[in-house]
Amino acid sequence: MxxxxxxxxxxxxxxxxxxxxDLLKVLQEEQLNNADYSEITGFRDVIKGRTFLGNQYxxxxxxxxxxxxxxxxxxxxxxxxxxxxxxxxxxxxxxWDRYPFFHDVHIDLPCxxxxxxxxxxxxxxxxxxxxxxxxxxxxxxxxxWHDNGGVAFKITDKKWHGFAPIEYxxxxxxxxxxxxxxxxxxxxEQCFY
Amino acid sequence: MGKxxxxxxxxxxxxLSEERxxxxxxxxxxxVLDSDLYKDKRYDKSHAGGxxxxxxxxxxxxxxxxxxxxxxxxFNPSNKNFxxxxxxxxxxxxxxxxYNDFKFRGAKLxxxxxxxxxxxxxxxxxxxxxxxxxxLYVSHPGTYRHLASDIAGLHNFETIVFDExxxxxxxxxxxxxTWLHETCSGWARKERELELQIxxxxxxxxxxxxxxxxxxxxxxxxLSKMFNYNLPNVYVNKEISHAVIHxxxxxxxxxxxxxxxxxxxxxxxxxxxxxxxxxxxxxxxxTDKKLFPLWFGTTPYCIPFFLCxxxxxxxxxxxxxxxxxxxxxxxxxKLIPQLVEESTGRYINNFGWxxxxxxxxxxxxxxx
Numbered sequence: 001m002x003x004x005x006x007x008x009x010x011x012x013x014x015x016x017x018x019x020x021x022d023l024l025k026v027l028q029e030e031q032l033n034n035a036d037y038s039e040i041t042g043f044r045d046v047i048k049g050r051t052f053l054g055n056q057y058x059x060x061x062x063x064x065x066x067x068x069x070x071x072x073x074x075x076x077x078x079x080x081x082x083x084x085x086x087x088x089x090x091x092x093x094x095x096w097d098r099y100p101f102f103h104d105v106h107i108d109l110p111c112x113x114x115x116x117x118x119x120x121x122x123x124x125x126x127x128x129x130x131x132x133x134x135x136x137x138x139x140x141x142x143x144x145w146h147d148n149g150g151v152a153f154k155i156t157d158k159k160w161h162g163f164a165p166i167e168y169x170x171x172x173x174x175x176x177x178x179x180x181x182x183x184x185x186x187x188x189e190q191c192f193y
Numbered sequence: 194m195g196k197x198x199x200x201x202x203x204x205x206x207x208x209l210s211e212e213r214x215x216x217x218x219x220x221x222x223x224x225v226l227d228s229d230l231y232k233d234k235r236y237d238k239s240h241a242g243g244x245x246x247x248x249x250x251x252x253x254x255x256x257x258x259x260x261x262x263x264x265x266x267x268f269n270p271s272n273k274n275f276x277x278x279x280x281x282x283x284x285x286x287x288x289x290x291x292y293n294d295f296k297f298r299g300a301k302l303x304x305x306x307x308x309x310x311x312x313x314x315x316x317x318x319x320x321x322x323x324x325x326x327x328x329l330y331v332s333h334p335g336t337y338r339h340l341a342s343d344i345a346g347l348h349n350f351e352t353i354v355f356d357e358x359x360x361x362x363x364x365x366x367x368x369x370x371t372w373l374h375e376t377c378s379g380w381a382r383k384e385r386e387l388e389l390q391i392x393x394x395x396x397x398x399x400x401x402x403x404x405x406x407x408x409x410x411x412x413x414x415x416l417s418k419m420f421n422y423n424l425p426n427v428y429v430n431k432e433i434s435h436a437v438i439h440x441x442x443x444x445x446x447x448x449x450x451x452x453x454x455x456x457x458x459x460x461x462x463x464x465x466x467x468x469x470x471x472x473x474x475x476x477x478x479x480t481d482k483k484l485f486p487l488w489f490g491t492t493p494y495c496i497p498f499f500l501c502x503x504x505x506x507x508x509x510x511x512x513x514x515x516x517x518x519x520x521x522x523x524x525x526x527k528l529i530p531q532l533v534e535e536s537t538g539r540y541i542n543n544f545g546w547x548x549x550x551x552x553x554x555x556x557x558x559x560x561x
Contacts, residue, residue: 005294008336010245082295134243138323140331141392158245 003080003152009134009141012153013081016146018118023067024148028121030064032096032171042104042162044095052190053092068092068192071177083114083154088179089191094120097128097172103163105136108155111185112178117161118150123170133160150174195390197401200377206370212389212396213369219394221357222372223364224317227339228348230330230361237327242340243320249498252299257422260414261297298337300413305341306499308408314338314350315381319397321355328360334399344499351375355395415503419519421473424452425498428465430479431456437481463533463541465518466525473520474501480514500551507544508551515553524549 003013019027036048044050051057053068071077071092074085091112108115122128122145129145142164143151153159180191196212198204206213216222230236308315318335322328332339332352342350353376354361367375376398377387386401429437434456442449457465457477465475476498498517500508506522509515518525524547533541544550 005297007244007246007248007298008333009243009331011251011295011298134245134329134331135325137325138329138331140243140333156246 001080009132010153010156010159012132012151012159014143014149015116015118015152016149018116018148018150019067019070023070024120026063026067027094027175028147028173030094030173033094035096037098037101040100040102042102043106044103051094053090053094053192054189055192056189058192072192074179077114077116077179081114081152081154085113085179087182088113089182089185089188089193091178091180091185091190092192093176093190095172095174095176097163097174098170099168100165101163101172102165105131105133105139105160105162107157107159107161108178110155110157111181112155113181114152114154114177114179115159116150116152116175116177118175118177119145119147120173120175121147122168122172124168124172126166126168128163128166128168128172131162131164133162136160139164195388195396195399197386197388200385200387201383202378204373204377206373209369209373209389215391216369216372216396219357220366220368221355221359221395222367223354223356223361224367224375225352225354225356225361225364227342227350227352230328230352231348233328235328237325237329242336242343243331243333244336244340248298248302248340251295252302253420253424253498255295255299256417256420256424258296259422260410260417262410262414263417296413296417297409300416301409302337302341302344303416303499304408304412305337306345307502309338309341309347310345312381313347314342314379316377316379316385316400317351317353317375319353319355319376321357321395322360324358324360330354334397341499357394419474419501419503419521421521423473425474425476425517426469427452427454428457428462428475428477429454430459430477432459433479433481437478440481462516463528463536463546464530466520466522466528467530467533469518469520471520471526474498475518475520477516477518478514480512500553502551504549505551506547506549508553509544510553513542513544517553522547522549 001018002016006012006014018024033051034049035051039046053064053071058065058068068090072090074088074090077083078085117130119129127142127145129143130151131139132141132143134140151161182188182191185191196209198208231238316335316338318332318339320330320332320335320339322330330352335352339352342348353367353372354364356364356366377385379385382403386403388399388401390397390399427441438449438454441454459479462477465477469475501517501519502508503519506519506524508517508519527546536545539545
């Protein structure tokens with residue numbers, strides 16, 4: 001993995017070559033899930049049938065276990081991104097976005113601690129990467145899309161981000177990774193531990 | 194990836210026909226004096242520079258970490274590979290970023306503040322403007338240069354502003370050739386390697402390879418030693434200590450818990466370096482005005498600690514009610530109790546033991 005630290009408009013790391021090639025191949029070949037994108041609000045919580053690499057899901061899909069184990073290297077990511085992950089639970093979601101889904105400008109819940117948004121692959125040629133905002137109203141930057149790249153940041157109340165509305169073709173496959181506080185995160189079935 | 198050019202003052206602009214065409218579709222660039230923006234009552238200073246993070250706070254939280262040059266000999270000028278390494282710092286996605294980047298960024302800001310105090314700005318920051326409840330100016334690229342100039346209290350510099358909505362209606366738009374010259378020309382380097390990046394409907398000019406990060410490593414090393422790898426101690430005039438501590442605690446309890454605050458008799462102020470074994474940085478406060486958001490709060494600029502310099506003994510404001518001691522400075526080491534005891538008020542109150550001082554500009558004390 002290579003990472004570049006950036007401070008504008010807030011501190012984050014731009015990532016490339018995140019997964020080893022064999023794991024990336026597994027993720028890129030993973031078939032579309034049955035998520036229901038019929039209701040688009042700008043937030044993911046209304047989407048039904050999402051895919052989390054939780055304990056049960058990994059047991060049913062053992063080919064994804066190396067991915068979950070890779071992401072569960074808390075010592076490694078703690079060192080890379082200077083955030084305390086001890087005692088936290090990996091919550092990794094594999095996502096097949098499709099138009100007209102967009103992700104409204106938001107900040108992440110503090111109990112998620114670290115966010116990594118990883119670009120797996122896409123069918124449209126346009127840049128479908130994450131957008132960064134200075135405030136809720138001010139868009140300042142669209143990150144570059146790199147397959148197997150993305151962005152990582154320690155969560156604070158200033159880190160406004162989203163996926164700005166754009167018309168696009170086909171599937172936008174990404175992963176969103178968090179390390180949640182077990183005392184606060186109730187949906188343990190989403191977690192791998 | 195945008196087009197990369199080697200810019201000199203006689204650069205042939207015909208090489209940029211595509212960029213010229215793109216520019217002319219959205220020709221909303223203006224040259225704006227920052228002081229005009231700064232004085233504008235519509236201007237929102239709380240986001241000056243366009244950074245959300247408090248660089249100073251991030252720097253101090255990591256002050257205990259070793260300096261890059263202490264843990265790594267890769268950037269050693271006597272090493273035959275040194276120049277190959279240093280030149281790839283920005284290009285290589287590894288390089289300096291492998292280290293504690295919070296300290297790196299703090300040191301960058303320190304260096305820029307003091308470089309700007311000596312030389313002024315080398316190149317104009319770029320940015321764009323938005324009309325919110327107030328005018329919000331986002332400075333990028335050049336965020337740190339803009340922020341450093343604000344901290345240094347120098348607002349008399351020019352910026353290149355993308356003003357799509359013509360909010361600054363008194364400023365004229367620039368044509369492509371003028372925009373390119375104003376954005377790219379300066380005085381620090383004979384030739385600049387620049388990348389013209391398209392971002393939505395505007396063009397940003399980004400600096401590519403140069404060696405300026407070496408300055409940051411040097412500052413990182415000497416600042417680490419100046420701070421003695423510790424947070425600054427804060428001394429408060431004991432006559433008003435209750436009010437000051439109350440203000441500080443109310444402003445940011447997290448920071449309040451991290452720093453050591455000691456009430457002190459004003460006659461003992463010259464003994465601050467001695468009481469700290471002539472190590473680290475200390476701050477003396479003798480005013481209960483609402484100052485703290487400026488350096489302990491969330492606003493990322495106007496931070497007097499950034500005016501400390503390893504070569505200076507003191508930084509203080511016009512009223513001398515805020516004094517920052519660089520305790521290990523040779524001039525402050527003169528201040529043994531016996532010398533302080535025998536000295537006149539004229540010597541002590543005028544800081545007669547040193548001329549190595551930085552000035553905290555009065556205007557920095559304005560709170561939002």
